[in-house]
Amino acid sequence: MRAPQRAPQRAMPHLGALLLLLLGLAAMPGRALADAAANVAGRATTSTDGQVIYTQLCQGCHMANARGGVGAARIPALAGNAKLRNGGYPVYVVLNGYGAMPWLSNMLNDAQVAAVVNYVRSHFGNAYTDAVKPEDVAAVRGPDPTIER
Amino acid sequence: MNPRTGTEPTRRQLLMRIGVAAGSAAMYQAMTRLGHAAGTDFAGSPSLSGARPGTTVLVLGAGLAGMLAAYELRRAGYGVRVLEYQSRSGGRNFSLRGGDTLTELGGATQHVKFAAGNYINPGPWRIPYHHQGLLHYCKLFGVQLEPFIEVNHNALLHSSVAFGGQPQRYREVQADFTGYTAELLAKAINQNKLDQPIGDDEKHDLLAAMRGWGLLGRDYGYRSGNLASLHRGFARDQGGGPDGAPVPAALFGRAELMKSGLWEWLSFNMSYDFQTTMFQPVGGMDMIGKGFAKQVNDLVTHNVKVTRIAQDGNGVTVTYEDNSHGGAVTEAKADWCVCTIPLSVLSQIDVQAGGPMKAAIQAVPYASSVKIGLEFKRRFWEQDEQIYGGISFTDQPISQISYPSTSYFADTPAVLLGGYMFGAAAYAFAGMTPEQRVEEALRQGSVLHRQYRQEFSNGVGVAWSRMPWTLGCCATWSEETRKAHYAALTAIDGRLVLAGEHASYVGCWQEGAILSSVSAITRLHQRAVGAA
Incomplete structure (x- = not known):
């Protein structure tokens, strides 16, 4: 089980840690983006309900109706998407991202990935019945990318 | 002063000593690397000459x-x-003002209703002083700049799970965090409990630094009083006349403060990218885009x-x-x-x-980011709370509230940044309708400012993952x-x-x-x- 994003670090009763704090070098979880403070506070959902995960993480791009959108480029529709036929494909994309889509492996544990993939594959006009299992996710999960600091 | 050489130790020397003392020279090196990586290497306008005619x-x-x-x-x-x-x-350099409309992927359209002169910068909003390339072209193209207030010691730091969920003043957190930490370190030095021995001169320097940084007493204790109030502020400020004597504030409990995690925001503002002086264009960030466009729009x-x-x-x-x-x-x-x-x-x-x-x-994937602009009928953060510009931080998804760095004391409606999110919070906010984004920002912001609901006028929520022309922030x-x-x-x-x-x-x-x-x-x- 992977933790979602870390809560603020607690002060450690160790002198080395105190010195690091003095230097402003305390661990800064997820300070991935130069202009971003939100990473420190932004914690991903811990829900294992596929619908909740979809709402919290997916529909910001793929839309509440899973129809995506088209502008200068396209956000793919998940509704009626034939690429969902093989559950391994959406598992791969959720873990690793694809093109402009970021990887979500650092925000979702295996059970959560399975839950949201199963939700999408059984809603929005998709009716696949072969559910993905957390073990299937664990089997293909690689190391998280190392965010630049 | 360095007792051996009679000279002040340089900052670098001091940091090196501290790093060695902590067995963390590697961290010091990491810090200097970070500084270089974050910097600019702008050396002036490129001098391109000798282009072949007709190319x-x-x-x-x-x-x-x-x-x-x-x-x-x-x-x-x-x-x-x-x-x-x-x-x-x-491009991503733009501002939203009253009368503007914004249509995002999915079809939602927002009509911005800000009062005349007010704006929100959905994209870039502040410029570090060391971004010399951008500043060079701003000067060249006549884009007027003014200070952007990043650090405000009277702004708020808020954790939902600390201090009963009550926001605290930045200066109070900073003063007590520094004071207690200095006290602990001084104690360890005086009791020879560092994890490796240090020389007498280093000990002397460190103790002097701890006293100065932490406002410690002669016994190296950090406690409530007029001394600590020099950093922390007073329960009752210094006044005039017979009743003008100040009243020092009580300190936070050390354990509660350390557990709160609020100090994390202090180190955020220490980052090279956010050190003073920061700038913003007068009148909105899009003055830069417009300044550039004036040169090449033909x-x-x-x-x-x-x-x-x-x-x-x-x-x-x-x-x-x-x-x-x-x-x-x-x-x-x-x-x-x-x-x-x-x-x-x-x-x-x-x-x-x-x-x-x-x-x-x-x-290369693109980050999602969301910004919320909220217009209020009056500048209650100034009038009621003496917060002039700067940023309050919270562990709620909105992450921060940034107060306008301009038009202080005006008796007109004003717009603040009611939320700025990356990561999970940005995904969640992007998934909401624009109305829900604004409502959620109001709900969370009310925890920091009780005036929110009464003074709210209108708002806009910009989700970068739904901008039709970028599908993401950066x-x-x-x-x-x-x-x-x-x-x-x-x-x-x-x-x-x-x-x-x-x-x-x-x-x-x-x-x-x-x-x-x-x-x-x-x-x-x-x-x-x-x-x-």
Whole structure:
């Protein structure tokens, strides 16, 4: 089980840690983006309900109706998407991202990935019945990318 | 003073000693590396001379990178044309004002109702002093700048799970955190409990530093009183007349403060990127985009959607749909091409380039980000709480509230940044309707400011993942993708070179667009001059 994003670090009763704090070098979880403070506070959902995960993480791009959108480029529709036929494909994309889509492996544990993939594959006009299992996710999960600091 | 040499230790010396004392020289090295990585290497306008007469360059995208390329290349003698998807120039540099409309993917349209003169900067909103490239062109193009307040010691720090959920003043957290930490360290030094021995001179320096930083007493204790109040502020401020004596404030409990995690925000503001002085353009960030556009807008064709970038030994052919003419498929030709289209979009365009560049274009995901602009009927943060500019931080998803750095004391409605999110919180907010975003920002912001509901006028919520022209906020590099793809992304491929914040180490900042563009056109010019 992977933790979602870390809560603020607690002060450690160790002198080395105190010195690091003095230097402003305390661990800064997820300070991935130069202009971003939100990473420190932004914690991903811990829900294992596929619908909740979809709402919290997916529909910001793929839309509440899973129809995506088209502008200068396209956000793919998940509704009626034939690429969902093989559950391994959406598992791969959720873990690793694809093109402009970021990887979500650092925000979702295996059970959560399975839950949201199963939700999408059984809603929005998709009716696949072969559910993905957390073990299937664990089997293909690689190391998280190392965010630049 | 250094008792051995009689000289003040330099900051570097002191840090090195502390690093060694903590057994953490590696961390010190990491810090200096961070400083270099975050910096700018701008050395002035590129000096491009000797362009072959009649040579043409097609620039794709009229954001800062594209417009800078167009400006400098025309100045160097090239024939330049710019193609832009949107009906305006500026790219991610834009501001929203009353009367503006914003339609996002999915179809939701927001009508901004801010009062005259008010604005929100959905994209870039502050400029570090060391972003010398951007500042150079602001000066050159007559863009007036004013201070942006990043750090406000009277702003709030809030944790939902500390201090009963009550926000605390920045200065109080900073003073007590520094005081208690200095006290602990001084105690450890005096009891010889450091994890390795240090010399007497270092001990002397460290103890002096701890007393000064922490406002410790002669016994190296940190306690409530007029001394601590020099950093912390008073329960009752210094006054005049017979009853003017100040009353020192009580301190936070050490354990509760340490457990709160609020000190994390202090170190955020210590980052090189957020150190004073920061700037913003007078009147809105889009004054920069407009300043650039003034120089090159005669070169820009708006409302065109690039669908293909082809090249051969003789030149570049760009195919586009001209949305000013019913989407008519049209071709533009040039000798060279500077492409500043964000990778989120370029990764879906048919680009004729070598395998490594094509792989690089596909490899970089884009962050989602959300900003909420809230207009209130009065500046209650100033009038009621003496917060003038700066940022309050919270562990709620909105993450921060930033107060306007301009028009202080005005008796007119004012707009603050009611939320600025990346990561999980941004995904969640982007998934809401615009109305829900504003409502949620009001709900969370009310925890910090009880006046929110009563004083609220109107708001706007901008989700970058739904902006039709970028599908995201900015490029997210990992150490792995940087190593595997950055060189290929930034190399000239035949007659094509890419530019934009994504092609820099200053990602997500306008400076990245500037530096990347300067690098791209400088190298392209060298290639063009050297070409047969």
